[in-house]
Amino acid sequence: MADSGTERIRSMFAAAAEQGRAALLPFMTAGIPDPESSLAMFQAMTAADGFEVGIPYADPLMDGPVIASAGRRAIDLGMTIDAGLELVHQVAATTGKPVIVMTYANPVLQYGIDRFVDAIAAGGAVGMIIADLPVEEAAPFLEGGRRRDVGMALFVAPTTTDERLERIVAAQPAFLYGVARLGVTGEQSELAATASELAQRVRAVTDLPLVLGVGISTPYQAVEAGAVADGVIVGSALVRRVLEAEDAEQAAEALGAAVDELAAAMRGSES
Template sequence: MQLLHDTFAKAASENRATLIAYLPAGFPTVDAGIAAITTVLDAGADIMEVGLPHSDPVLDGPVIQTADDIALRGGLKIADVMRTVRAAHRVTGKPVLVMTYWNPVSRYGIERFAAELAEAGGAGCILPDLPVQESAEWRAQAAAHDLATVFVVAPSNTTERLDAITSAASGFVYASALMGVTGSREAAGESAKTLVRRVESATELPVCVGIGISDAARAAEVAAFADGVIVGSALVKALLDAPDETAGHAALRSLTAELAAAVQRRE
């Protein structure tokens, strides 16, 4: 978790937000997915979220669901996700987290999942559907293996709920810019800004904004008030729309470079 802390500290010292990218493991194949993830990290992303594809997502929009379906039909296993984390971290030296729904972790074994993620060099987990009041067992294992536990907060959360979530979180807090699922759409800038300020009043952890950030303009808008900017669907779409792997990597490099430049334009 120290690497995660150092990454946010370095960005803050440079008067910019961190760029956090998301791509699912196993898309379009395990090896091709590793290559895509390292391409994004090498092109300027500070932190990577490796998605663990799930057949019943609650937060993922149609773009990520399409990529997840490709990965699952390809036979993706949790071992492949761990291999992806290990390879991405070893090649780039940057923090790599797993974004996963709770059911795969619970079925795999909480202690086993945490231990294997730590052994792979993972920085932690983002758990969008794990209720904070039911998270004690996971948080104990995460702490034992020096893994961050990142929860998602939403504009609809009460102050009491935000206090409960942020007091249990570590690493950073994922603030949902909009209600609903992931995907590129018009972001509610004022709503996200208000949520960030509310979270900041409850915790000293970095606050990172995701959902609805599809291009450099929106990334720059969010970077003006958040510690991190999270982009997922736009990157997945760039890879989905590409005619081949070479073109896909070129599209990822171009988009990531634009986003990395945008998050440095702090107001």
């Protein structure tokens, strides 16, 4: 039997750490630039260590204009949860890399938590991230994840109090998703100072893997975030390249180049 989801998440971080760097986890909305070309986008990001596949939701409170409009475009082009889950399966099967599913609470609740977890586990996904799910509401999702050994993430933010941080760690998520800056997803020129402060606070209380995301778009920021975290998520900057490209081929090319650049910077930072 293959390794479990949480083990595969840990070994992804461990493999990157052996090379003296953090893991690079690009986020990409499922179904852009169109549902047929979506798989090619993931396959183009050859320098990635794993992927965050976004199942589109039309009212994404945690996302800025770029990812929000990508989600609406995918839905308008006919992207459904089932099609998203099929894509997860294809990405996992054809790239062999760990795939983490990201979405919002309502699509999962309507699909059924257990049914959703079963589907992503069967598709080969190793983890899931629900953007609007604080620890208070997470219990049934954490349980569902444990049952099929899909690693469920919980968020920590610069505004998270010490008391909340304790509670979040005590809920035993598979890993922590640190919100690098106050705000929704989007591109920023500098990594917020809040990101390293948050990472230090997390490190002080737990050994759980920590990824940083939200507002990380440039190689420089990725290096800075990678210096204090186990993994780095880059989303809007990559999604924007796909949305702006003239066709799928150009999108894949631009995406591959952008991820190469991010990866090269993160690899080079320790040498």
